[in-house]
Amino acid sequence: MSCGEGAVQGMAEMKAMPADAYLSLAHSYGHTLYGALRGAEPTRRFPGPQAMDFPGSSRDKSGDSSEEQSGEEEEEEEERGSEGKVPGKKPKERRSLRLSINARERRRMHDLNDALDGLRSVIPYAHSPSVRKLSKIATLLLAKNYILMQAQALEEMRRLVAYLNQGPPLAPPVYPYPGTAGPSAQDKCPAFPGGNSSLCKH
DNA sequence: TAGGCCATCTGGTCCT
DNA sequence: AGGACCAGATGGCCTA
Numbered sequence: 001m002s003c004g005e006g007a008v009q010g011m012a013e014m015k016a017m018p019a020d021a022y023l024s025l026a027h028s029y030g031h032t033l034y035g036a037l038r039g040a041e042p043t044r045r046f047p048g049p050q051a052m053d054f055p056g057s058s059r060d061k062s063g064d065s066s067e068e069q070s071g072e073e074e075e076e077e078e079e080r081g082s083e084g085k086v087p088g089k090k091p092k093e094r095r096s097l098r099l100s101i102n103a104r105e106r107r108r109m110h111d112l113n114d115a116l117d118g119l120r121s122v123i124p125y126a127h128s129p130s131v132r133k134l135s136k137i138a139t140l141l142l143a144k145n146y147i148l149m150q151a152q153a154l155e156e157m158r159r160l161v162a163y164l165n166q167g168p169p170l171a172p173p174v175y176p177y178p179g180t181a182g183p184s185a186q187d188k189c190p191a192f193p194g195g196n197s198s199l200c201k202h
Numbered sequence: 203t204a205g206g207c208c209a210t211c212t213g214g215t216c217c218t
Numbered sequence: 219a220g221g222a223c224c225a226g227a228t229g230g231c232c233t234a
Contacts, residue, residue: 097220102211104221109209135207 119143 120139121127123146134142 098212101213101221105212105223106210108222113209137207 116136116139117133120134123134123139123142125131125134125142
């Protein structure tokens with residue numbers, strides 16, 4: 001699948017990044033982010049529980065609706081001896097077992113997506129109705145680098161406090177973000193306080 | 203039209 | 219046995 005390749009490549013690139021490269025996503029995942037920040041959030045099909053509970057949902061058109069599978073297919077399935085994991089069960093029992101497994105899995109994935117939404121909500125990027133939400137992989141990579149950036153900022157703050165308390169012996173703090181002269185330079189883009197305005201093209 | 207992203211289904215594996 | 223987790227497969231939608 002080509003779907004994962006980009007992610008893997010992105011991951012590899014992210015690993016090689018310095019800790020202050022939170023915003024270097026603009027390079028590794030730039031096109032994704034740019035696309036995300038430019039385009040409006042499309043109305044993604046999200047059948048919700050009715051995908052399983054109500055066979056008429058949009059998802060069912062793809063033909064993979066478990067509920068709509070005809071009795072014929074069930075019989076064929078039985079003849080083929082598929083789903084051999086539960087050989088002692090009648091086709092209908094197997095079917096209903098499968099459906100409940102599918103529903104659980106669907107619920108699990110929805111929970112995962114809810115968690116990702118929660119993560120998105122605390123990552124500083126453009127939260128506006130006209131901005132498409134971050135992809136899953138971009139969310140994770142951005143979150144990781146945001147954490148690293150915050151840790152670095154915290155460390156720098158500690159150094160600053162120590163410097164102010166103890167005087168000259170310590171070297172003056174260095175701002176961790178290349179190209180920024182300090183807090184005053186960080187207001188270029190409110191969505192990305194790191195100062196890299198390349199992600200602020202919205 | 204190709205590629206990216208996604209939701210869903212499915213079978214396998216591990217754990218309780 | 220049943221549930222959770224995972225990865226592969228599939229097909230739909232959207233954008234460049």
